[in-house]
Amino acid sequence: MSPAEKRPDDGSPARPIQSRAEFTALYRRLARSTGGARGAAAALAPELVRAAAGEVRLGRTVTMAAPIETRPAPDNPQPAGHRLTSPPEAEAGGAGLHFATDRFSMNVHGDADSHLDALCHVVYDGTLHGGVPASTVSAEGATALSVDLVRNGIVGRGVLLDIPRLRGVPWLEPGDHVTADDLRAAEAAQQVRVGAGDILLVRVGHRRRRIETGPWDAAHSRAGLHPEAVEFLAERGVAVLGSDGNNDTAPSPTEGVDFPVHVLGIHTLGLYFMDYLQFEDLVPLCEEADRWSFLCVVAPLRLPAATGSPVNPIAIL
Template identity: 25%
Template structure:
């Protein structure tokens, strides 16, 4: 039962959403605003105490738990000129005569497992972020920073895995999804676009029913492929060519994602959607999710052990906790995410 002060969210149909100047039909700006204050949290608003309590009650059954962060050093060649991860161990014995260590990390928050925050990727046509924050204003303000998620208590709720690759499914439980469908999923190092129909079919085949406010996780096998690849293959995939597998960015996908009202979209590949975007495509998922809806995108999460555990338990839903870095005005963060069964 919702508390007296807890908000209930009932969404209009996509085509019934009000028109907003400078935004496409389907934009949710203002939907989460309250008492005249512009929202800076986006779809994380859907994770109300009632939703979280229901998720914990239904999903935490065995106590088994899995961290979903890819090790920080794993992405050998970050794209877009981003700095590679650095880890320096410092001896406290040098100068302080203490037996112990500190360490220092240098990370670009886009160079590994991450949440994209709501001022990471703007509408490229309009130079505007979620809820109308203009690029020039974003340079001078902490608005839409990831600290808003932290101030709200982090990100917790029900997660569902769509195991598109399904490489770990054993025949005594269910056949591999793509084999069952007589399909072959191309390399994670190709710009293969996964159609939303395949996601819907996989959910049905798994017996997984999405709920409003779920966190959707899509496993393509990119992490597994990257882990097994040669140095040259990694360099080519993420830096020289920069083409990677992902969900197809098109009207059908956008409309289906909107109809589900997910709290977050997560993948194990570089950009959740197939990358790079097609030129002049008005359905780029980064813009629809981050800019028009305020829905965070998780990228390069390690879903390998999660897929094995889902297979073992023969269920693809679980409780998720995520504690982003508490950085005022932050743009992105490692998810520090755990799936609990």
């Protein structure tokens, strides 16, 4: 057993534990390569978008977003609000013209609904990505690094790595980690390679587990990437990271840092994150086509001062 692993007393598999010193060393290594003002999405140059369009073979489209939920659940104590604002029921069936209208409200960064994290979402040691002062984020909104930076969309080559498929299980259990070795093994098994500017999507099976066993307190218990796997993302030049979970494991494997993958990915590398997607519609299509790469189109809402946005990413095979 390596020094970075600790086996619990209950006989469950060994779990990697990262010290604060190890995390700091990794943070400093990754900080040497950043994506500039627009973050890593700046790598999505026109030539990469054109190349990604060449991934389309079947002309099939599939959503990677989960339905927005409006009822409380253990992982969603503040669900999105939705109500019809007109017309009143007494008028709806009457003569003449009427319009049905709606009002929505949402906790964008909750643990159930699919969303995109902007570069201003993570504050660490008083700064945002690129050393931007944390004071640029206030109750009035973000004046720097908001989701408005990607108002023209994020378009590129999507690559789905299915870790439960690799391990022969329906999902990873909460608390389990995806390592860099897992990512490389999934590449080999699926005959695909993650490259510069890719939109990397890592399936841990969170959504399937939630569907089949019911919601749980995902804020305190969920599968995700191990922080050291972020070095793989940096080496390959990934532009965006998405998962059907939160991307971070809970409990955190890092001493004194609750969301180490968010810190390393968003704050340090300038990656855009997509949390709580769903891949249950996409996996069968990838298996049918025997392809795990595709054109991916992400269109966040135009929220000029927001730290994130609900999102409906589309895979086009």
